[in-house]
Amino acid sequence: MSEFVHIPVLATEAIDGLNIKKDGIYVDATCGGGGHSILIAQKLGKNGKLVCFDQDEEAIEACKQKLKNFDNVIYIHSNFANAKSELEKHGINKVDGILADLGVSSHQIDTAERGFSFLHDGKLDMRMDRRGQKTAYFVVNTYPLEKLKRILFEYGEESFAPKIASAIVKARSEKPIETTFELKNIIESVFPKKIIYGKGGVSKKTFQAIRIEVNGELEILEKALYDFADLLAEKGRLAVITFHSLEDRIVKNVFKDLSTDCICPPKTPICICSHRAKGKKIGNKPTLPTQSEIKKNERSHSAKLRVFEKF
Secondary structure: OOOOOOOOOOHHHHHHHHOOOOOOEEEEOOOOOOHHHHHHHHHOOOOOEEEEEEOOHHHHHHHHHHOOOOOOEEEEEOOHHHHHHHHHHOOOOOEEEEEEEOOOOHHHHHOHHHOOOOOOOOEOOOOOOOOOOOOHHHHHHHOOHHHHHHHHHHHHOOOOHHHHHHHHHHHHHHOOOOEHHHHHHHHHOOOOHHHHHHHOOOOHHHHHHHHHHHHOHHHHHHHHHHHHHHHEEEEEEEEEEEOOHHHHHHHHHHHHHHOOOOOOOOOOOOOOOOOOOOEEEOOOOOEOOOHHHHHHOHHHOOOEEEEEEEO
């Protein structure tokens, strides 16, 4: 296994946002290579506990190596969507903090065989959990035209979605599209050359859209956030780092719902919804990376951190 590298984004801000207690129970819902996990572990005392989730087995193994000197860590190879049931297996019903970094790790991007990036040639895969059945190859080669267009437009916010989808369908009618570079070349074929060379990675949005579809990222996020809120003990905190507007919009809306009492339409004379806030947002605006961090780690430039505290 190649070295699992993932530079933790907004590390100091995220750890501060968790407001860690030495004897608390904390969850890193996306442990990756352990960059955030080790910072949490270092703040815990001998009675504290850290639970590390990741659906990528390579990430779990890398995290175990990084945290090998800590004996108060539980590792769970599973998607964070299963957090409630998996924690219950370990006798944990409430936790003091949860961190979810929703970014793709540098290791996943830079490992060609994982098929995540248009910068490296490899088989079309994009599965974060290699036990999954759906791959990027399946999406690209079997989805009907209209479904491809919808995915590229909704998940990639790609204005060229109709042209890209049509080009994919035309190309696969001649032979299956098997590699990331084949897909990249098809995408670039629909863009004017001045955009390709002037703007750079015109494949980025399409690759993002396909990755989201393969892994069901947005489908599980909203429910998982409500589950996380239920798992929090009093004064427990949930810190979420997003990397694109679709994720951030979901987090923003869920946090707003969790921190609002009445959600009846504005003109309703009396409250009939019985909705009650479960906590409060920490700060009204997301925390963004500093220019210094962006300079050191360009992949942090689109990151946003939002924090919620349970009543």
